[in-house]
Amino acid sequence: MKKREAPPEDGPLRADAARNRERVLAVARELLARGDSSLQMNQIAREAGVGVGTVYRHFPARQDLLEALVNEHLEALLDKAHAAEASEEPWSSLRRFLRAALDLQLADIGLAEILNAPRDAHARTSQLKAELFATSGRLLARAQRAGVVRPEVGAEDIQRLMCGIEHAVRIGGGERRVVSERYLTILLDGLRPTSG
Amino acid sequence: MKKREAPPEDGPLRADAARNRERVLAVARELLARGDSSLQMNQIAREAGVGVGTVYRHFPARQDLLEALVNEHLEALLDKAHAAEASEEPWSSLRRFLRAALDLQLADIGLAEILNAPRDAHARTSQLKAELFATSGRLLARAQRAGVVRPEVGAEDIQRLMCGIEHAVRIGGGERRVVSERYLTILLDGLRPTSG
Amino acid sequence: MKKREAPPEDGPLRADAARNRERVLAVARELLARGDSSLQMNQIAREAGVGVGTVYRHFPARQDLLEALVNEHLEALLDKAHAAEASEEPWSSLRRFLRAALDLQLADIGLAEILNAPRDAHARTSQLKAELFATSGRLLARAQRAGVVRPEVGAEDIQRLMCGIEHAVRIGGGERRVVSERYLTILLDGLRPTSG
Amino acid sequence: MKKREAPPEDGPLRADAARNRERVLAVARELLARGDSSLQMNQIAREAGVGVGTVYRHFPARQDLLEALVNEHLEALLDKAHAAEASEEPWSSLRRFLRAALDLQLADIGLAEILNAPRDAHARTSQLKAELFATSGRLLARAQRAGVVRPEVGAEDIQRLMCGIEHAVRIGGGERRVVSERYLTILLDGLRPTSG
DNA sequence: TATGAATGAGCATTCATTCAT
């Protein structure tokens, strides 16, 4: 474990540094959008028109880059979760939240990777994940107390099944918006308590 | 891109050639079972005790090897599908089939990859996939006619959702047998027609 | 710790492989002789006119290469030690041995490195080192019993001091043969028991 | 190879510049003491809490930094040499001087490097080295005239052998103070004229 | 046919040095 130069986390960046950082992030984002989640440092540097060293300065490891990309979306998702919690209807608020989650996961192939990673590079990421997990757990529990979700599933199951749905949408064709809506409906119906 | 000699698909192999082929397949299978889906030619050759060249002779590309591995399982799955078709109960036969499919997919990390591949290297694979697809389509249609599966899902949806479930099982912990059963139940309940 | 392809240790090499191996060794030897003990794989490959992969195939790590280079000399040195042991004169046989050791160390800058390395890549090297150490220990003990070497020095001291002498010769100019003889004489005189 | 601005050697530094210079030197000294002789500019800058540029301004090359560090010790050593010269006993003053030299060399891994460098970056260094060399030469000559050191060794030999002893101490374990004393004793005994 | 040695493109990573701010 070598000592590394700290990534410039604190304080506002110099204008040019910020520009480069953004370029790198933009390229990475585009790569993820293209479905390439390998995030190769040299490739990113090349496409961003900066030296490799610059990429490493901002993001010492692939994981740092990934988290930087994803945290934005994680925050957006957390907002949705809080909004859902503020709503009064246990079922429809859960559905709205999962709908939003699925959209974000489909837009950002890195999101699921971060959600499922056992370890995070930045405390911020862990914190966001924990909060998100807790909030979705409360949403789920409320729905279960209301008797609209079967009691034996936990927040972790929801997360895994959502990643499963995301995967199912990704691997095939069709209009994403339509397909994901159909699959989400199936999942949610499957989560309702068994009537019999 | 050089034109390659055709792999020796036709005609019976010499005894030693056949033995080598089997060794390679055995090793590859074991690697997949260990969860290593990279299928590196050199590694396979080494562990199989043959030269890399031999691996390439039998399987000019990763895809060829993968298909050879998977076809066996594809055939087993097709058998299950036919057996399910022979049964009289639309619902439970569908369930049994999907249960078997999920087990196989979890045991063979390459199965889903082949099922979702847009193109196959061998006609045999395409044929098996088509037959499997058709049979599961008939199983599904029968269940839909019996009113136990919602009408708007197609065989392709089932396949994608099954891969989704597989993914959901893989990414997390827990006893696989138990988790996969729970997730499959949720999926199947979600597939039932909406009561209201 | 990744599994590596075993270096081709056993069995005679193919003619071309042997040729390449020799080329690599020759280049490495030359680099050491030039005083460059960094042994960079890419550089060696380039100068040997082979691909990097070839160097790595024969010598998975710098240490393997170094030991391959040095073991030859280690063996030669061990022969000298045995020959010295076979001789009857405690003092002059010790001197002859150290004289030979110094010559070899000066001819091969890697020898000292291997002698001082806490760990070896190959058992063969460890074995040679151990045998050499034991033999020189016996030569030393015999000289001490004969009262011609002060009793408080051990085999390890001899080895360290010899490396010190080697270093002293290397860092300066003058005819190596002459200088090394002078410094060795000083060392050996210093090793004699204090008369007073 | 661009011509560089001269380092601001002449004229007093601004207070803050002087402070930075000292910080850099302190950090570099500490690194050397820790046994890290790589002296990486970025690392030094980081640990000193200054920018790399500042390190480069004060010390355009590794050699400049090294000499700045060592010169202090060189001066201390020169003092010892003069003190030894002032003493009346040829032998014990020589011994005291070499003892001090060895201690300094062991404490400062850069000292030997500078002593053995064929060229210096700063005239000051060359001057110190020359003076030290001359003084130790006189100490040696006096000891030789007194018949306690063999006549054929020169000041350069002493310097080289001392570096050899330093090396011998460094490469092995044991309590440095004890080991270095033992090896120095052996060297000094070796330097005495041959009795026979 | 089989072998496995050889190739070399390609990715990760480091660090001395420059230069815009």
Add this chain to the structure above:
DNA sequence: AATGAATGAATGCTCATTCAT
């Protein structure tokens, strides 16, 4: 003067693929 972001050459290492034996 000082800063530290940026650069990119250099090195380590892997692995898919070819081809001489």
